[in-house]
Every structure is written in structure tokens, then in C-alpha cells.
Amino acid sequence: MKFAIIVFPGSNCDHDCYHAVKHVFKQDADYVWHKAASLDGYDCVILPGGFSYGDYLRTGAIARFSPVMGAVMEFAKKGKPVLGICNGFQILTEAGLLPGVLMRNKGLKFICSRVSVRVENNATAFTSAYKKGAVASIPIAHADGNYYADAETIKRLEGEGRVVFRYSTPEGDVTAEANPNGSVSNIAAIVNEAGNVMGAMPHPERACEDALGSIGGHKVFESIIKNRAPR
Amino acid sequence: MITPQIIKEHGLSDAEYGRIQKALGRAPTFVELGIFSAMWSEHCSYKSSRVYLKSFPTKGADVLQGPGENAGVIDIGGGMALAFKMESHNHPSFIEPYQGAATGVGGILRDIFTMGARPVASLNSLRFGSTENPKTRFLLEGVVSGIAGYGNCIGVPTVGGEVFFNESYDGNCLVNVMTVGVLKKDRIFKGMGKGAGNPVIYAGSKTGRDGIHGAVMASDVFGAGGEERRPTVQVGDPFSEKLLLEACLELFKTDHVIGIQDMGAAGLTSSSAEMASRGKCGMEIYIDAVPRREDGMSAYEVMLSESQERMLIVVKKGTEDAVREIFHKWDLDACVIGKITDDGKLRVIEGGKTAAEIPIVSLTDGAPVYDRPVKRPAWQDGLGLFDVEKIPQPLDRIAPPRKDCAPTAIDGMTYNDAALRILSSLNVASKSWIYRQFDYMVRTDTMVCPGSDAAMVRIKGTDKAIAMTIDCNSRYCYLDPFKGAALAVAEAARNLSVSGARPVALTDCLNFGNPERPEVMWQFKEAVRGIREACLAFGIPVVSGNVSLYNETSGKSVYPTPVIGMIGIIDDIKDLRTQWFQNKGDVIGMLGVNAGGLGGSEYLKVLHGVEKGQVHLDLDAEKKVGDACLKAIKNSIIISSHDVSDGGALVALAECCLNPGRALGAQVELPLAGMRLDEALFGEFGPRAIVSFKEKDAGALEKICSSCGISFKAIGVVKGDALKIGWYVNLPVSEIQDAWGGALERFVNG
Numbered sequence: 001m002k003f004a005i006i007v008f009p010g011s012n013c014d015h016d017c018y019h020a021v022k023h024v025f026k027q028d029a030d031y032v033w034h035k036a037a038s039l040d041g042y043d044c045v046i047l048p049g050g051f052s053y054g055d056y057l058r059t060g061a062i063a064r065f066s067p068v069m070g071a072v073m074e075f076a077k078k079g080k081p082v083l084g085i086c087n088g089f090q091i092l093t094e095a096g097l098l099p100g101v102l103m104r105n106k107g108l109k110f111i112c113s114r115v116s117v118r119v120e121n122n123a124t125a126f127t128s129a130y131k132k133g134a135v136a137s138i139p140i141a142h143a144d145g146n147y148y149a150d151a152e153t154i155k156r157l158e159g160e161g162r163v164v165f166r167y168s169t170p171e172g173d174v175t176a177e178a179n180p181n182g183s184v185s186n187i188a189a190i191v192n193e194a195g196n197v198m199g200a201m202p203h204p205e206r207a208c209e210d211a212l213g214s215i216g217g218h219k220v221f222e223s224i225i226k227n228r229a230p231r
Numbered sequence: 232m233i234t235p236q237i238i239k240e241h242g243l244s245d246a247e248y249g250r251i252q253k254a255l256g257r258a259p260t261f262v263e264l265g266i267f268s269a270m271w272s273e274h275c276s277y278k279s280s281r282v283y284l285k286s287f288p289t290k291g292a293d294v295l296q297g298p299g300e301n302a303g304v305i306d307i308g309g310g311m312a313l314a315f316k317m318e319s320h321n322h323p324s325f326i327e328p329y330q331g332a333a334t335g336v337g338g339i340l341r342d343i344f345t346m347g348a349r350p351v352a353s354l355n356s357l358r359f360g361s362t363e364n365p366k367t368r369f370l371l372e373g374v375v376s377g378i379a380g381y382g383n384c385i386g387v388p389t390v391g392g393e394v395f396f397n398e399s400y401d402g403n404c405l406v407n408v409m410t411v412g413v414l415k416k417d418r419i420f421k422g423m424g425k426g427a428g429n430p431v432i433y434a435g436s437k438t439g440r441d442g443i444h445g446a447v448m449a450s451d452v453f454g455a456g457g458e459e460r461r462p463t464v465q466v467g468d469p470f471s472e473k474l475l476l477e478a479c480l481e482l483f484k485t486d487h488v489i490g491i492q493d494m495g496a497a498g499l500t501s502s503s504a505e506m507a508s509r510g511k512c513g514m515e516i517y518i519d520a521v522p523r524r525e526d527g528m529s530a531y532e533v534m535l536s537e538s539q540e541r542m543l544i545v546v547k548k549g550t551e552d553a554v555r556e557i558f559h560k561w562d563l564d565a566c567v568i569g570k571i572t573d574d575g576k577l578r579v580i581e582g583g584k585t586a587a588e589i590p591i592v593s594l595t596d597g598a599p600v601y602d603r604p605v606k607r608p609a610w611q612d613g614l615g616l617f618d619v620e621k622i623p624q625p626l627d628r629i630a631p632p633r634k635d636c637a638p639t640a641i642d643g644m645t646y647n648d649a650a651l652r653i654l655s656s657l658n659v660a661s662k663s664w665i666y667r668q669f670d671y672m673v674r675t676d677t678m679v680c681p682g683s684d685a686a687m688v689r690i691k692g693t694d695k696a697i698a699m700t701i702d703c704n705s706r707y708c709y710l711d712p713f714k715g716a717a718l719a720v721a722e723a724a725r726n727l728s729v730s731g732a733r734p735v736a737l738t739d740c741l742n743f744g745n746p747e748r749p750e751v752m753w754q755f756k757e758a759v760r761g762i763r764e765a766c767l768a769f770g771i772p773v774v775s776g777n778v779s780l781y782n783e784t785s786g787k788s789v790y791p792t793p794v795i796g797m798i799g800i801i802d803d804i805k806d807l808r809t810q811w812f813q814n815k816g817d818v819i820g821m822l823g824v825n826a827g828g829l830g831g832s833e834y835l836k837v838l839h840g841v842e843k844g845q846v847h848l849d850l851d852a853e854k855k856v857g858d859a860c861l862k863a864i865k866n867s868i869i870i871s872s873h874d875v876s877d878g879g880a881l882v883a884l885a886e887c888c889l890n891p892g893r894a895l896g897a898q899v900e901l902p903l904a905g906m907r908l909d910e911a912l913f914g915e916f917g918p919r920a921i922v923s924f925k926e927k928d929a930g931a932l933e934k935i936c937s938s939c940g941i942s943f944k945a946i947g948v949v950k951g952d953a954l955k956i957g958w959y960v961n962l963p964v965s966e967i968q969d970a971w972g973g974a975l976e977r978f979v980n981g
Contacts, residue, residue, distance in 0.1 A: 054473075
């Protein structure tokens with residue numbers, strides 16, 4: 001399976017995603033510069049974390065105008081998997097591929113921490129290897145991860161099972177204390193209507209190896225690879 | 232017209248001005264005066280410290296680059312090398328904490344990647360004033376956000392650090408940052424210009440009026456209203472730096488580069504002069520070609536601006552276009568602004584006219600060097616005098632009071648209370664409120680989250696890991712700068728050894744007061760002597776470093792603060808250890824002697840308000856304890872190990888219990904040997920490590936310790952949910968976690 005890892009100016013988790021895909025999961029992977037016009041030949045696109053364009057103006061707001069985003073839209077339209085992690089999630093909301101917005105954390109500070117997320121929907125291309133209701137330990141590292149959407153959108157997301165991960169206690173209880181950033185309904189990851197575009201604030205690529213203290217994100221990549229869409 | 236007033240404003244003495252006239256054979260132009268002033272500032276010239284720094288051991292089989300370059304480089308085998316260095320950004324951070332700290336991080340990162348290395352980890356050492364001082368909270372918040380803002384954005388994990396609060400820093404906070412980078416040993420780039428006719432390329436952000444004369448500001452004491460100097464502080468743009476980093480690393484894959492140096496303190500002035508000086512050549516700068524952010528900047532302003540995220544690169548003639556193309560890909564400016572000459576002069580040309588022409592040697596090797604007067608301070612003798620018998624103890628509430636105990640117990644305070652007070656002292660308490668704001672996991676190499684003795688990052692594709700620590704107990708250095716500085720080296724080595732890493736080299740950042748005061752110079756001299764002695768004892772070279780003087784406000788100096796950043800290597804990742812107890816039932820042991828000794832302890836300061844006493848140094852024992860730890864780890868005997876430092880055995884034991892995965896209790900008996908209980912619990916003398924191991928390995932561990940010539944004693948077992956020490960301490964780990972874990976956050980939130 002061949003992954004495209006998009007590199008925007010200011011992306012800084014591109015190497016980490018590449019390492020996970022290439023060395024942990026032994027898949028093909030390329031860095032794709034944000035000026036690329038086509039994503040032909042790839043089976044999955046990852047928009048990695050970082051600070052594209054320095055997060056200036058608003059997180060993801062400038063990156064979404066990068067030339068490659070046209071190709072990302074096309075790619076998504078074909079039903080192929082697109083995974084936006086952290087800044088990648090922010091870019092996907094700015095680009096309109098996912099609803100809602102990521103606001104400044106409720107505590108106004110950057111938070112780097114390992115958190116627990118509960119798998120709300122395991123019937124997606126990104127989570128099928130998890131059991132529904134399973135709790136995974138995956139790190140977060142962001143200043144703007146406070147997911148917000150209007151009540152109607154939230155209702156739709158919930159109703160359509162599009163909330164994929166929710167911040168929870170290690171036991172799986174979704175509580176206010178377990179919500180690190182103030183996200184509505186403890187939302188940590190969502191998918192689009194077709195289910196092939198996921199945005200997640202937690203970093204699964206940082207939780208794929210025992211050596212790093214957690215393998216809670218391993219099943220995200222496992223799922224993607226297992227569900228590889230036919231070319 | 233250069234008036235005496237202008238000379239004074241440039242921080243130059245009359246004698247120094249005379250020297251400038253002599254070097255030029257005439258009066259300097261205004262631009263030349265500015266250049267001399269920056270290059271001869273304490274910050275750039277090390278004029279007060281140079282005579283002492285020469286005494287550091289800097290050589291070693293693994294040293295590929297010692298002091299004098301942008302960073303030191305050591306060989307770590309397998310064709311790989313590490314570049315690392317520490318820098319201070321004290322003065323700017325006190326004036327404007329966010330930008331001061333942020334640009335400090337930016338500066339040290341550039342020092343590392345200019346060597347050809349990819350930065351893989353950063354650490355910091357911070358000093359703030361008393362917790363009673365209302366400004367402390369503001370500075371702490373600003374500095375931490377500044378480090379986070381810059382480091383997180385550029386994507387280099389901030390993996391460790393240390394923080395210390397003390398009233399001596401009320402008028403000058405200290406912000407020292409260290410970065411470590413990985414490179415191939417045969418691809419080291421240096422700040423050297425060579426080859427007459429080769430073009431000099433400017434790359435990175437445009438030049439603005441920020442930070443003009445920052446180096447001169449940082450070479451002066453503050454009076455009241457130091458904040459008025461805000462315009463001399465630079466403003467950082469981590470996004471541009473990220474682009475610059477990637478562009479430079481791309482450039483280093485080519486063979487175009489002859490030399491490269493970042494424009495740090497004194498900007499274009501120091502980078503051009505130093506590169507030409509190292510290459511023993513001259514350089515011509517066409518100042519009109521320098522990309523600018525603002526109109527109407529003079530040659531003086533452009534030469535002295537400390538705008539961030541800029542590099543000066545000497546490339547092979549004919550490769551200019553290829554080099555430009557790489558920077559343009561990353562949306563950065565890159566243009567030729569000068570060329571290498573062979574006349575040994577720094578020539579600045581503005582509008583076709585020569586605005587400055589200075590023999591380069593007079594700016595660098597010819598800069599003044601002072602052997603300043605040294606005097607042991609009158610107050611020093613009194614500091615050592617301290618009678619433990621006059622100090623009341625906490626209440627020993629179970630056993631009857633011993634007759635030989637202190638005169639009176641501290642009113643109503645039990646040892647449990649005392650322990651919680653010390654655990655919640657900000658110098659001891661968890662720093663998680665700080666490191667949670669740093670992305671310490673980016674790059675997916677961080678093997679141990681912040682909080683253990685040493686930070687550790689793996690090197691992908693090898694079995695190796697780099698261990699890093701940053702240490703200095705400034706209170707010890709105040710009481711005895713020689714022993715205190717030696718202990719900073721020893722503690723750093725201990726932190727690495729207990730983590731399973733072989734200490735290999737260090738960088739330092741020497742933060743002191745006003746060198747024109749003989750008492751400060753004495754402290755400096757003693758501290759340098761201490762570092763030297765300790766380096767020789769451990770066989771560890773100093774490969775890079777920084778000196779920050781004039782950390783003084785209204786006549787009050789900071790405590791001598793020689794911060795040590797040390798690197799250790801773990802050849803096989805499986806030998807990596809943390810400080811945290813791992814399993815119930817494991818035996819707890821102490822390597823080294825629980826020697827007591829309350830001099831300079833956190834206990835004395837927190838419970839008795841005293842900063843006095845003798846400081847204890849035993850380098851031989853330090854080395855042996857470290858060797859024993861490493862040996863026992865190699866033999867897979869030690870499961871966890873932690874060094875004993877601030878707060879003594881009690882704090883060390885409490886920290887061992889607070890495994891972030893799962894806190895565990897312990898039942899311990901400390902060897903008392905006729906000591907007072909407070910000495911046994913809180914004494915900071917003597918190198919010690921608290922280890923845990925399987926009962927069956929006790930004999931083997933004892934054997935290793937005796938072969939290394941150190942004492943070993945089994946002192947307890949990992950069990951239950953409380954830390955119980957003898958009859959006098961019994962604390963649930965949840966209570967310890969609350970006191971220790973939440974103290975800093977409670978302080979910040981007032």
C-alpha cells in the first residue's frame with residue numbers, strides 16, 4: 001500500500017508519520033510537497049501534524065490554499081482514505097472536508113500528554129481493527145484542539161456515528177475531567193459523511209511502538225492497511 | 232563625530248576606544264564603532280572569562296569539535312556524531328520573557344543545525360526569583376510559553392530541564408537552553424570562510440531594526456527600569472526557522488558550502504567577522520544587498536541588527552544559483568551580499584563607498600582580554616558556619632524524644648508534615664505544569680517522558696539512545712563555588728549513570744554577576760576550577776559552552792550558576808532505566824552512604840529559612856557510585872535507579888514511588904548511624920542512588936558494589952500504597968502525588 005505524506009511548510013510530524021508507515025508497518029510511503037498537483041498512484045493520504053504556515057492567521061487557514069489541496073479533495077471524492085492528524089485535522093476543517101473547527105484549548109495553553117480515547121465507531125476504514133468501546137492511549141500535543149461545531153452539526157455527527165474517538169478516562173468513562181481541551185462532547189476524532197476522511201487530534205503515529213510507551217494508535221494504521229481500497 | 236558620550240553608550244571604556252584608534256590608525260567611523268562595540272562586548276568577546284576558560288579539558292578520543300565553533304561535536308560510533316551546545320538568553324528574557332526565551336531557543340537551534348546536524352532534542356535550565364516576588368509568576372509563565380511557542384512549532388522535542396527559585400534571581404531570571412543534534416561524522420559544517428572571490432550568501436528572514444545592540448545590552452548590569460530596554464530584544468518567528476532548518480539541511484546534502492554560521496548575537500557583524508577570522512581571510516559586505524524589512528535602515532543598523540532566523544553562508548563560486556534555488560523552494564530570501572577577500576579586512580560598502588574597513592584580527596583574536604581582579608568575598612567565611620544543633624527538628628511523634636536531639640521540636644510539625652512541605656517546595660515539586668506545555672514527543676524518539684533523572688531519545692536505525700541532563704545546584708555554588716560547580720558536573724554524571732548511560736561530554740553555561748566586581752570574578756574563577764577538577768575526575772571533556780556575565784540588578788548579583796549540560800550514550804536501548812519503582816515485591820537498595828549533612832539543603836531553606844553550611848564533595852565516591860550503577864544495569868540487576876539530590880533520601884524515595892504509569896508504595900528503613908532523623912531523611916551529602924532489584928540478585932549487586940569500592944545496603948521493599956520510612960514517615964502515595972504533583976500549578980494559579 002502506498003501512502004502520500006503531505007509536507008506543508010511548517011509540517012513537523014511528517015517524519016514521524018513516514019517512520020510509522022514505512023518502518024513500523026513496512027508500507028510504501030512518499031513525502032509529497034505541498035505544491036504537488038496530483039496524488040495519482042497513492043492509496044492513502046496523510047496530512048501530518050505541525051504548524052503549517054506557522055499557524056499564522058488561524059491554524060490550517062493558509063495551508064488549505066496550498067496547491068496540493070485540490071488533489072486532496074479529488075482523492076477524497078474518489079472515496080480513498082485521507083487521514084488528518086492534529087494540524088492535518090485543522091486543515092481538513094478549514095478546507096471544508098470535515099465540519100466544525102478546532103479552537104484554542106480551554107486552558108489556553110499547549111498540552112502535551114498521553115490521553116485515553118474511547119473508540120465510538122469501529123465501522124470505519126480507520127478504526128475497524130479496534131473493538132467498539134475499546135480505550136486506547138494515544139498522545140496529544142496541541143494548543144488548538146478544542147473541537148466545536150454548532151448544535152445541529154453535532155447532532156448529525158452523533159446521529160450518523162461520525163464521532164470516532166472521544167476523550168475518556170482510562171476506564172472508558174467520558175467525563176469532563178477526561179476532556180483535555182474543552183472539545184464539545186469530548187470529541188477527539190470525526191469522519192466525513194462517506195467515512196473515508198478522518199480528522200483526529202491525538203497522534204496515532206506516536207503510539208505505534210512499545211518502545212515509545214504506548215501502542216494505542218497502532219490499530220489506526222492496521223485498519224487503514226487492512227481496508228485498502230481496490231485501485 | 233564620535234563623542235565621549237557616544238563611546239560610553241557603546242559600552243566601551245576610554246582605554247578600549249584608544250585601542251580601537253590604534254588598531255585602525257585613525258578614529259573609527261560610526262559604523263566601525265558599532266562593529267567594535269559589538270565584537271568587543273563581553274557577550275561576543277568573552278574578554279573577562281577567556282583567561283579561565285582555557286583551563287577546561289577539551290580533548291578526548293570522541294571529540295570531533297571542541298569549543299570555538301558554533302557547537303561541540305562528539306563521535307558516537309557507527310559513523311554518527313552529536314552536535315550540542317547550551318546558550319543563555321537571560322537579559323532579554325527578563326526584559327520580555329516570551330520573546331526573550333523564544334529567541335533563545337531559536338538561537339541555540341541555529342547553532343546546532345549550522346553544524347550540519349538535525350536537532351533532535353532541547354533542554355532548558357531556568358532560574359526565577361522568590362515565589363513571594365509577584366514578578367516571578369509573570370516571568371515563569373512568559374518564559375515557559377516562549378520556549379513552548381518556539382520549540383513546539385519547529386518540531387524539536389523539549390525533553391528535559393531544571394528550574395530553581397531563589398530570591399537572588401529577583402532582578403535577573405536565567406534562561407539557558409541546550410539543543411542536541413545528530414549528524415554524520417564526515418559531514419560537519421563549520422563557520423569558516425575561505426577562498427578569495429567566493430560569494431557570501433545571506434539566507435533566511437529579512438533584516439529589521441529589532442535587537443540592535445542586543446549583545447551590548449546583554450553585557451551590562453540592569454538598574455531600576457531595565458524593562459525600558461525592550462527594543463533591544465529580538466522577536467522570533469519559529470515558522471521561518473523551521474523553513475530555514477529544512478532548507479539548510481537540504482543544502483548540506485550538496486557540496487556547495489564552504490562555511491556557514493548563523494547570525495546570532497551581533498548579527499551580521501559577528502558572523503562575517505568570525506567566519507573570516509576562522510578562515511584567516513577577509514570579507515567584503517555590500518550592505519545595500521541585504522534584504523530588509525524596513526526602509527531607510529543605515530549600514531550601522533543593518534550590521535548590528537539581531538533579527539532572527541538568518542544565516543551567512545560562504546559557497547563555492549558558481550554555485551550561487553543552485554543555492555538560491557534551495558532557499559527559494561522554502562520561500563526564503565537568499566542573495567549574494569559579499570565575497571571573500573584575501574586582505575584580512577572586514578569591509579562594509581554602502582552606496583559604493585566604504586562605510587567600514589577593519590582588520591579582522593582586531594575584532595576577534597585582537598579583542599581585549601582582561602585578567603580582572605579577584606577577591607574572596609568577605610561574606611564567604613560566614614556562609615560555612617552553621618550549627619545543626621541549634622536547628623529544631625520536626626516532631627518525632629512515636630518514639631520518645633531523644634536526649635541528643637535538637638533543643639526544641641518545630642512547633643507541632645511531624646516528619647510527615649515536613650516531608651510534604653519539602654515535596655511541595657517548588658524547587659523539588661513536579662515540573663509537569665511546565666513540560667506539559669512542551670511537545671516532548673514529536674519526532675517519535677522520546678524513550679522516557681520528562682520527570683526521570685535523564686531525558687532519553689533513541690537514534691532510529693540503531694540500538695543506541697542519547698541520554699541528556701542539565702544540572703546545577705546554585706545554592707551549593709553560592710556557599711562554595713568550587714565544590715558547587717564540581718557537584719553540578721557530578722550530579723549530571725550521576726543522573727546519566729543511574730539511567731544506564733555512559734557520560735561522554737558536556738557543555739556549560741556560566742551565569743554570573745558583574746565581572747568588574749572582584750568577588751564575582753572570584754566566584755567565577757572558583758567555579759571554573761570546580762568544573763575542571765570534576766571533568767578530570769570523570770574523564771569528561773567540555774566541548775562547547777557559553778558565558779553570561781552582568782546578571783546583576785541594582786548591585787545585587789545572582790547566585791553563581793554554572794549550569795552543566797551533559798550527554799551520555801546508551802549503546803543498547805535495553806539498558807535504559809528510569810527512576811520509578813516497577814514491581815511490588817522488588818527490593819530497594821541504596822548505593823553509597825547515607826551521610827546526612829544538612830549544609831545547603833532544601834530542608835534548611837524551606838523549614839528553617841537558612842542557606843548556610845558546608846558543601847560536601849567526594850569526586851572519587853561519585854565516580855564509583857556511577858560505575859557501580861552502570862555495571863549493575865549492564866548485568867540486568869537494577870530494575871530502577873534514581874540519584875539522591877535536592878531534598879535528600881526522602882524526596883528521592885518519594886519520586887521513585889510516583890511512577891507515572893502506576894504509583895507504588897514502599898516500606899523503608901534508613902540507616903541512621905546515630906544521625907538525627909532530619910539529617911538521615913533530608914541530608915544531601917554524599918553520592919547515593921536508590922535502586923530496586925529482585926531479591927535473588929541481592930548478592931550479585933552487593934558484589935558489584937564492593938568491587939567498585941562503594942557501600943551498599945538493602946533498605947526496604949516496594950509494597951503497599953504508602954511510603955513508610957521507619958516509625959517517623961507514613962504517607963499515602965496519593966497524598967505525596969497531590970503535594971508534589973500539584974504545587975507548581977497551585978503557585979501559578981495563585
